[in-house]
Amino acid sequence: MSFLDATIVNVALRTLAADLRTSLDAIQWVVTAYLLAVAAVIPISGWAARRFGARRTFVAAVVLFTVASALCALAQSSGQLIAFRALQGIGGGLIMPVGQIILARAAGPARLPRVMAVVGVPVVLAPVFGPFAGGVLLDWAQWQWIFLINLPVGAAAALASLRLLSRDEPQASAPLDLPGLVSVCVSMVALTYGLGEMGRDPSATAVLALVAGVSLLGVFVAHSLRAAHPLFDIRLYRDQVFRAASLSSFLLSMGMYAGMVLMPLFFQSVHDTDDLTTAALLVPSSAGAAIATQLSGRATERFGGGRTVFYGALLGVAGGVPFVLIGANTPYPVIATAMLISGAGAGLSVMPAMTTAFRALSPDQIGHAAPQLNMVQRLGGSIATAVLVAVLQNGMDSHEPTQAGTMSAFTVTFGWVLGAAVLAAWTALVLARAQRREPPRVDAPAPAPQSRA
Known part of the structure; x- marks a missing residue:
């Protein structure tokens, strides 16, 4: 639910900008504020789970997320919506890592790659299914419903958690940093x-x-x-595998969120598609991501995490090249093929990068590493959203408001995305080489995003 909501508003950015009478680079903070709030609370997720109990923290996060969703639907200005989205991000930011803590208690070291592949499904597919869900809701109702839809889901999730999750007692923890x-x-x-x-x-x-x-x-x-008792143990970055995996996660997340934000705007601005059509046109990305995500666990076991990340990053570059070459009249099958390849690249690389980082560490270091990697991913997404929408808006302002002028602005912006993809491939190559020189540990448990705070 939290990952879906991080992306569901992207197909509505143009509608939100028009209804709330603001520009694209201003309304993008609806996305960026959410991601930054998520990144901000991830570091305290482990402390909160220990201090108050994982079950209690998880339920409280779901309730906060649901209440904030209702407030978003009631927003009357862009400023209010951005503020309520930040509040929503605080709840959403706790849901996934605390959920991983609960999951980690039932998972063993041998199942780490496949468990991470399962956990990675919402991470990779949300950027595609979120816009699709948003398009359907916008076509059938007003934009407020992209937030109201969370209310029954959140209520059901809170009740199911209270009923199904085992009670756990709060534990002693160091003071919050x-x-x-x-x-x-x-x-x-x-x-x-x-x-x-x-x-x-x-x-x-x-x-x-x-x-x-x-x-x-x-x-x-x-x-x-x-x-x-620091918030993070930053000495972990002395390990070359962890360092390379963290940088790869940052750059790969930039590419993933870039597609999440730019592709709906591309179809709406260049081809003037409605919300539902835009959502349907994004489906190839989900197909590529779904297939690759399911294969990523086995690929990591067979080829190693570093090589798997590198192969996925190369697919990301291959999928990004066509976007700097296409024009306003490029046939959709060409664009769909590029989206399919890009989606496969994300599915094959994002979670293996995290898995590789975890397996390079000892068991007692996992609690410090998980929140750092989760925060790095969200930070990459927030920076990509803010920078790329700003570049796009700047390009649109400097060109005539024609299809050709708008296409020129997108071409420049897609060039920035391709540059990030090339950097991600380079860091993935560094990761693969570092992992080959330093074999991964086999005793690392499934990642539980806890921090000594």
């Missing part, structure tokens, strides 16, 4: 805002935001190295 949490959260927001503004219109404000973001990130690192 508030200085670390505040510094890393503000740093993420400042960096995302600064990069987005640089893509739109470089200014002193954008530079100041970037400087503040980098400075706060430095403060966070220095604090984490000295703190008795």
